[in-house]
Amino acid sequence: MSHFHRLTPLALALGLLVGSPALQAAPEPVAAPVENAKAPLPLDELRTFAEVMDRIKSAYVEPVDDKTLLENAIKGMLSNLDPHSAYLEPEDFAELQESTSGEFGGLGIEVGMEDSFLKVVSPIDDTPASRAGIQPGDLIVKIDGQPTKGLSLMEAVDKMRGKAGSKIVLTLLREGGQPFDVELQRAVIKVKSVKSQLLDDGYGLVRISQFQINTGEEVGKALAKLRKDNNGKLRGIVLDLRNNPGGVLQAAVEVTDHFLKKGLIVYTEGRIANSELRFNADPADASEGVPLVVLINGGSASASEIVAGALQDHKRGVLMGTDSFGKGSVQTVLPLNNDRALKLTTALYYTPKGRSIQAQGIVPDIEVARAKLTREQDGESIKEADLAGHLGNGNGGADKPSGKKSEKPARPQDDDYQLSQALNLLKGLSVTRGD
Structure with a gap:
């Protein structure tokens, strides 16, 4: 349930997946085989395999061709490794590539x-x-x-x-x-991977639904537009990664880099040479250091967890919501002949402080469970300014009597408890900073 990247047009892809065959990533070409791959083949087991195949062909109740038996054997080899390793037939391989471009069926x-x-x-x-x-x-x-x-x-x-x-x-x-x-x-x-809007005066929302090839660039544009729409300055940002299943590794790195000026973002470790990668932030900070709240939940997986984990380790933002999915492995897509490929788990990724989130997930700094908001209707009330002969305010300004409140347009935070709590926290941080 997640995707990952390209980087080379259709070459080998190194990606962070959550389990779904649709998504993938790729920063580096496939590495050379590990040394022990040259170990002698287990001849006894290969003889057994050949014997089983021969018995099936000769004794099974219906004829079975060699191609079917061999492809089933390949699938069997991968099925017992881990949930994210798989043998991709041509249709599956093509759909995996489509998923990183943002359009698929x-x-x-x-x-x-x-x-x-x-x-x-x-x-x-x-x-x-x-x-x-x-x-x-x-x-x-x-x-x-x-x-x-x-x-x-x-x-x-x-x-x-x-x-x-x-x-x-x-x-x-x-x-x-x-x-x-x-x-x-x-x-x-x-899939439009990035959406953004102002939640309130000075406070912006950036929602990432998936990490696609161009997501990093789109987040940079979204931050610039939010500043422009708010007279050039923001007081806080909510980065919403809820129900984001992951995607392209490089995109996750680029998004994180928009909020950091320095330091390690993520690193991977595995057995093949190219699986050991390190990604660092550059000095530019598209967010201009404004207060940041990151929303996560159980649907935040893989590349989402890279972003959340890095921002948490660097104390760049406050994580709010519920525990993330816990998918911390890296898959490499190894093209085979006849338009087929292997999707093979080759590494684990780690947050800047060396945390592996595999099967554990990211724990938010502030736990806020999903809830439904219902608003009470204000009853009729009388204020001091309604009373005949009331004193004026010595500080100046117009009186504020009771009256019908103008209907405000619906806002995302009105029906989203977690988002409303994130916005409230941002406003509190802004007050304490004196913004």
């Missing part, structure tokens, strides 16, 4: 496997999945009435793919409740 949902169950990592903004109300942590127990138990991740994803406009029914299980059906219509997913 499907439901707009990132999924992974947990205890043999298909689990939602996160719905992507403005897609059929998000509009249908699918939430991180939902278990997909059936696809069009067929149980998902026993399916591999790739098999489940293949069942959810289909022609744009066609319908599909997912049976979901949420927080131990009763299973319920959700009907969705497949669509061509065009």
Whole structure:
């Protein structure tokens, strides 16, 4: 359930994934094989393999061709490594490449496997999945009435793919409740990775739904536009990474760099030479050092966790929300012949202070659970300024009697408790700084 990068047009990609076959990353070409790859082949096991294959071909109830048996053997080799390593057939490989460009077909949902169950990592903004109300942590127990138990991740994803406009029914299980059906219509997913707007005078929101190839550049433009829309200066920024399943590693580095002037952003360690990478911030700071609150939740995975972890380690911003997903491994895409590829876990990434978040996630500085906001209606009240003969204010200024309040346009923070808390914290930080 996540994506990653390109860097070389279609060469080998090094990426941070969350488990979904759709997303990937790539800063460096594939490294040379490790030394022990030249160890002698296990001849006894290879003889056993050849014998099993021969027995299946001669004794199985239906004929099975060599190609099918060998491809199934390859899939079997990868299936027992970890949830993110996979053998990509031509269609899967092509869709993985499309996902990093921001346009692909499907439901707009990132999924992974947990205890043999298909689990939602996160719905992507403005897609059929998000509009249908699918939430991180939902278990997909059936696809069009067929149980998902026993399916591999790739098999489940293949069942959810289909022609744009066609319908599909997912049976979901949420927080131990009763299973319920959700009907969705497949669509061509065009993901706008960065959105921004002013929440209040001087306070901006930057929302990143995925880390795509151009996300770093788009965040830089968003910060510049927010300053321009607020007369050239901001007092605080909310960086919203909730339900962001990850994406391109280089984009995560570029986004983080917009908020830092120096220091390590992330590093990776693995067995192949090119898997050991270090990324550092440059002196430019597109955010101009204004107070920062970063929102995360259980749908924040992979590249999102790189950004959150780096900003937390450098104490550049306050992390708010709930624990992140905990996907801290790096996948390298190794193209094979016949338009196929291996997606292989080759490294782990670490935050600047050496934290591995694999299977643990990022813990926010301030925990704020998701909640629904309901506002009380103000009853009729009388103020001092309503009373006949009231004294004026010696400091000057107009009286403020009670009266009908003008209707304000709806704002994102009005219905989003976590976002409203982030904005309140920013305002508090601004007051203490004297801004």
